Amino acid sequence: MEKQSADCCDQVFVHEDLVKKVNEGMPEEEELYDLAELFKVFGDSTRIRILFVLFEAEVCVCDLAEVLHMTQSAVSHQLKILKQAKLVSARREGKSVFYSLADDHVRTIIAQGREHIEE
Amino acid sequence: MEKQSADCCDQVFVHEDLVKKVNEGMPEEEELYDLAELFKVFGDSTRIRILFVLFEAEVCVCDLAEVLHMTQSAVSHQLKILKQAKLVSARREGKSVFYSLADDHVRTIIAQGREHIEE
DNA sequence: TGAACATATGAATAATCGTTCATACGTTTA
DNA sequence: TAAACGTATGAACGATTATTCATATGTTCA
Numbered sequence A, B: 001m002e003k004q005s006a007d008c009c010d011q012v013f014v015h016e017d018l019v020k021k022v023n024e025g026m027p028e029e030e031e032l033y034d035l036a037e038l039f040k041v042f043g044d045s046t047r048i049r050i051l052f053v054l055f056e057a058e059v060c061v062c063d064l065a066e067v068l069h070m071t072q073s074a075v076s077h078q079l080k081i082l083k084q085a086k087l088v089s090a091r092r093e094g095k096s097v098f099y100s101l102a103d104d105h106v107r108t109i110i111a112q113g114r115e116h117i118e119e
Numbered sequence C: 001t002g003a004a005c006a007t008a009t010g011a012a013t014a015a016t017c018g019t020t021c022a023t024a025c026g027t028t029t030a
Numbered sequence D: 001t002a003a004a005c006g007t008a009t010g011a012a013c014g015a016t017t018a019t020t021c022a023t024a025t026g027t028t029c030a
Helices: A016-025 A029-042 A047-056 A061-068 A072-084 A105-117 B017-027 B027-040 B045-056 B060-066 B074-082 B105-117
Strands: A057-060 A089-091 A096-101 B057-058 B086-091 B097-103
Touching: A016 A057, A016 B045, A016 B057, A016 B060, A029 A047, A029 A105, A029 B027, A029 B045, A029 B060, A029 B105, A047 A057, A047 A061, A047 A072, A047 A089, A047 A096, A047 A105, A047 B017, A047 B027, A057 A061, A057 B017, A057 B027, A061 A072, A061 A096, A061 B017, A061 B074, A072 A089, A072 A096, A089 B057, A105 B027, A105 B105, B017 B057, B027 B045, B027 B105, B045 B060, B045 B097, B060 B074, B074 B086, B074 B097
Parallel strands: none
Antiparallel strands: A057 A096, A089 A096, B057 B097, B086 B097
16 A cells, blocks of 8 residues: 555546556456445345344244344345345245355454444 | 244244344344445445555545546545445545545455355 | 636436335145 | 145335536645
8 A cells, every 4th residue: 555646637647556556456347246246235224134133043034024023025035135145045944944144254244344333 | 043943933923032132132223224334335336446446555536537437526426425434534635635445344344245255 | 816626516317226015936734 | 636824026116326417615826
């Protein structure tokens, strides 16, 4: 991390070293898109609440709806999004489908978010 | 983390122990909202790209616009959102305003996101 | 002070998103 | 097999959001 010189904007080209370093560190377009898509999934308090329930236990859809005071449909829609992002995984047991956390990145990411919020 | 019994949905009350544990671990309504707001900020590839530039150096607005091939206005709008979320901080130097990362949570959160994406 | 430059911002528009409602799908059991 | 239960999903609606355009604010320098 280095400071750029102050005369930065009245020239045709930005500093070549900055451009070079940025291009080296910048992920591919597709990865940037996927990253944004992933964080979008965390960007809804309903889904965050679902994740916090799954921090405690493997839970079926109707129990999630009950605990969170939501309709079964709304929960199901959000679970689909969480599942597509591979943040949760599903397991069928008879009529019920039980959801659980897919991996520990979820905990880490949310923990870091909480740390940031608390200044 | 423990499995719930299979007969979960044909009863008036969900398991009391689950409710209790969830209520213990669940943050306040306000924190859930703030968490979602924070991740919403990460949920846009333009802002992610801005952050990746700031990983390399402290940069002024017009250089950001140039490097990212965006209009100055669009960059400025997004910088405002990043600043409100305290992910970046600004420093005026003459006519220019230089932006930099506010703290290391940004790097950690994005790093965890990248790990998750790569399975 | 006035002109030039860098940045910020309000309004408008198009696109995206979460919930609801209705209904379909899958499983169990009587 | 038919009914009951749990879950999934498409369409529609209202709300939110990123970008653009026009313009305002703030700073430097002649």
